[in-house]
Amino acid sequence: MSxxxxxxxxxxxxxxxxxxxxxxxxxxxxxxxxVVPVFSPSEAYKLAKSSPGTIVTDLPVYRPEKIGLESNSKxxxxxxxxxxxxxxxxxxxxxxxxxxxxxxxxxxxxxxxNTRRQKMYHAQAYIGLxxxxxxxxxxxxxxxxxxxxxxxxxxxxxxxEFYSEMYESSQRCENEGDIFVFSNPDxxxxxxxxxxxxxxxxxxxxxILGMRYFGEFKKGTLTLAWGCANRQGFAAxxxxxxxxxxxxxxxxxxxxxxxxxxxxxxTHAKHGEKYDVTVLHDDAFVxxxxxxxxxxxxxxxxxxxxxxxxxxxxxxxxxxxxxxxxTQDDEGRVVIVTEDIxxxxxxxxxxxxxxxxxxxxxxxxxxxxxxLMKDPSIPPVIKVKDPVLASAMGATLATKRTSAxxxxxxxxxxxxxxxxxxxxxxxxxxxxxxxxxxxxxARRNIECYIFNTGHFGQTKVPKELTLQILESIVExxxxxxxxxxxxxxxxxxxxxxxxxxxxxxYRKLVRDRLVDRxxxxxxxxxxxxxxxxxxxxxxxxxxxxxxRLR
Numbered sequence: 001m002s003x004x005x006x007x008x009x010x011x012x013x014x015x016x017x018x019x020x021x022x023x024x025x026x027x028x029x030x031x032x033x034x035v036v037p038v039f040s041p042s043e044a045y046k047l048a049k050s051s052p053g054t055i056v057t058d059l060p061v062y063r064p065e066k067i068g069l070e071s072n073s074k075x076x077x078x079x080x081x082x083x084x085x086x087x088x089x090x091x092x093x094x095x096x097x098x099x100x101x102x103x104x105x106x107x108x109x110x111x112x113x114n115t116r117r118q119k120m121y122h123a124q125a126y127i128g129l130x131x132x133x134x135x136x137x138x139x140x141x142x143x144x145x146x147x148x149x150x151x152x153x154x155x156x157x158x159x160x161e162f163y164s165e166m167y168e169s170s171q172r173c174e175n176e177g178d179i180f181v182f183s184n185p186d187x188x189x190x191x192x193x194x195x196x197x198x199x200x201x202x203x204x205x206x207x208i209l210g211m212r213y214f215g216e217f218k219k220g221t222l223t224l225a226w227g228c229a230n231r232q233g234f235a236a237x238x239x240x241x242x243x244x245x246x247x248x249x250x251x252x253x254x255x256x257x258x259x260x261x262x263x264x265x266x267t268h269a270k271h272g273e274k275y276d277v278t279v280l281h282d283d284a285f286v287x288x289x290x291x292x293x294x295x296x297x298x299x300x301x302x303x304x305x306x307x308x309x310x311x312x313x314x315x316x317x318x319x320x321x322x323x324x325x326x327t328q329d330d331e332g333r334v335v336i337v338t339e340d341i342x343x344x345x346x347x348x349x350x351x352x353x354x355x356x357x358x359x360x361x362x363x364x365x366x367x368x369x370x371x372l373m374k375d376p377s378i379p380p381v382i383k384v385k386d387p388v389l390a391s392a393m394g395a396t397l398a399t400k401r402t403s404a405x406x407x408x409x410x411x412x413x414x415x416x417x418x419x420x421x422x423x424x425x426x427x428x429x430x431x432x433x434x435x436x437x438x439x440x441x442a443r444r445n446i447e448c449y450i451f452n453t454g455h456f457g458q459t460k461v462p463k464e465l466t467l468q469i470l471e472s473i474v475e476x477x478x479x480x481x482x483x484x485x486x487x488x489x490x491x492x493x494x495x496x497x498x499x500x501x502x503x504x505x506y507r508k509l510v511r512d513r514l515v516d517r518x519x520x521x522x523x524x525x526x527x528x529x530x531x532x533x534x535x536x537x538x539x540x541x542x543x544x545x546x547x548r549l550r
Contacts, residue, residue, distance in 0.1 A: 003135050003176045003204070003228070018177040021105045022094065023203035026182045029112045030122055030140055038123045041068040041153045045076070047121070048150035048320075054078050055326050058333035062316050067300075067351060068158055077321045077336060078147040084323045084345045086215045090194045093201060093427050097529040104198050108207045111187050119143040125156035126163050127179065127225040129360035130295045131170035133234060133286055134163075135204075135225050137179035139217070145185050147320070151214045154319050154349045155300050156221065173232060179224045180205045185212035201227040201427035214322055215347070218302055222284050223425040225297060229286040230428050234295075235436040238423040240267030240282035241294055243362055244275050244474050251474050252294070252364050254287075255451075256422045257372030258399050262453040262466065263422075264303060266372075268355060269467055275474070279355040280362055289436060292365025292444045301354055305338040305346040317354040322347045366440065368447040368473065374399045374454025375416065377506075377513040379491055379499040380461045381469045382450040383480045386488040387441035389545075390448035392538040395420045395434050396517035400454065416513075418520045420532075430524060430532035449473065456497050457506070465494070485548040488541075501549070511549040518542045 029035075038044050049056055055077040064073040092099050121141050128134040137156065141148045157163055187209040189196065195210030197220055204224050208216055226236035239256035240263045255263040267282040281296040282303075288294070305324050308314050315336075324346040325337030340346050352358055369390075375398040384390040396418050420426070421433050440446050451469070452461055469492065472478040480490035483499065491499055501507045521539045524532040 003173060003178045018175075018203065020200055020203045021101055022108070022198070022200035022207075023177070023180070023205045025105055025108055025112070026205045026207060027180045029115075029120075029182050030138060030180065032116065032120065034116060034118065035120045035122050035140065038121050038149055038153070039159075041150070041158055042070050042073075044123065044146065044150040044153050045069055045073055047146040048076055048078070051078070051146040052144055054147060055334065057321075057326065057335060059315070059318060059335060061319060062351060063353060066353065067154070067319065068160070075318045075321060075336070076147065076150070077324065077326055079323050079342075080212050083211075083213050084343050085213060086219060087194050087197075087211065088424055090192065090211065091197045091199070093199045095201070095427075096531060101200075107189065107191075107196070108182070108198065108209075111184050111207065111209050112182065114187075115142055115184055121146065121149045123149050123153055124159050125153060126159065126167060127156055127221060127297050128286070128295055129157060129163075129297070129299060131166050132288065132293065132361065133229060133232070133295045134167050134170050135176070135179055135228055136167065137221055137225070138181065139221070140180075140182045142184055142186065145183075145212065148183070148185070148212070148214060148217055151320055151322070151349055152217055152221070155218050155298055155302060157299050176228055176231070177204050179221060179228075181208060181217070181221055181224075182206075183208040183211075183217065185210065199223060199427055204228060215302070219425050222297065223427055226284075226286070226423070226425060227427045230432050230436070233289045234286035235289065235440060236423065236426070236433070237285045237287060237294075238283065238421070238425065239263050239285070241280040241285055241362065241366070242267050243278040243280070243364065245278060246275070246474075250364050251368070252362055252366045253368045253370060253470075253474070254294075254366055255370050255372055256394065256397070257453070258419055258422050258424075259304070261372040261374065261399055261422070262451075262463070263372055264301075265463065266370075266466070266470065269470075271467065271471060274471070276357070278357045278359055278362075280359060287366060287440065289439055292440070292446075294362045294366065296360045299352045299360075301350040301352075303348055303350055305336075305348050306340040308338055308348075310335055310338060314350070314354065317351040319349045319351055324348075365444055366446050368449060369394075369437070369440070370449045370451050371397050372399075372422070372451050372453050373397055375452060375513055376455050376457055377510045378450060378452040379456055380452055380465055380494055380497050381492050382483070383490040384448040384450065384488065385490065386541065387438055388537050389488050389541040390441045391434050391438040392521070392541045393448070393450060393517075394437055395430065395534060395538055396520055396542070397422050398513065398517070416516075418517065431534045434534045434538055457509075459496065461497070486545055488545075507549060511546060514542055514546050514549070518546060
């Protein structure tokens, strides 16, 4: 499918469903006489290289011609100020209670008006890398913020002849317009001290104001693409997916978790070259409800730098770097200082070449979905046998906050939180995701597992153990036993990680965490005006587990 950048059958006006106040306001800004198009990564590189504050390192870009850069391109470093993470509390979405489109429309019009004396850069890219799902997106950024344009074109698929032909040959979706994102990082407003990211998801447009962290632009664009995918019969996935090419079969598995949960580690794990592995992506993809196939949304990787010291082989594939330090090495070359010494959540965009066996689509249906959680009540692995409970556990995915988030004052960064399907970027009702995943588990017989990548009680679950468990599942030799009194759940016998429900303290911990999940689902019935209400069967599946622990 592809979006339609032209008006439906020539209709211009209120009878065109592509139009809304916000859509017309934002798209109009792209046609001003102060707007300059940026067509390619190489053009954006030259702009970013000369942008105030950019550090041109002496690290060469690996095989730059593969991504549309010139042969002498270097890794560019740009650092933000105090803010080095996303801010969920700054998001406003049309359709949510208390969000008045007219009020925010006036603020956006004023923000656009105040950029009229600035040069504005307009870039275009595709979100989705196969004709099964492709959305054209547009970004408008003011002069002096050229690194945002450059990073956006590196992160998504720049328009070229190959992908343009693919886009034009894909099935046109008449009810979807292109994505348009207007931004002004220098915007300030007393009502929005943390900035404003405003979304009109039904009309594929957004305004990102007073925010300069690149993650806001990456996830803001994906937010709209995922909403479009949901309307077109796909499950929106914030996670990683890989395929094990075994001698007798293929095994496709998806990992769903927030930043820091291990989804990138598990997606890219080479298992000591034990398997022939193909990677789809480690952050953003969609699964078709009709045939179970999957499509990657981005070619590159937006990865943390904390685990990659300067000499790490993985740094060979760096394209650009954000919010890390710089120094000179013993040869006088300007190099980066990673490991989050300067600040938390240092980031880099890595080339698609980082994963040598990378494809843009898995035609094979998914075999297993793994919810990655950090919940001390959960043993290292649980197998969920009931489809309703499998989707309900995804809807109540429990984890810890990460350094990728900018929290509002008073929010405890160490508290256990629930983030449905590990996707804080949803703009549509939660019930849509619940039903999409339930359909995958029930109709397509996809297996469901929960991996605890945090602590079980006070004991940290080692990464090596998680990988061993994954290998046993892939090789079809994992042994699970019923976790009484739960017929729907099975556990693995692992030394030092026995989920003993005869222990009263542990039994209470499990019950309390299940009650947290139940209370979360019930709270969806009233919060946001019931926008995220899920079918009653979700709460009933968890309530049934609680009843057996009384």
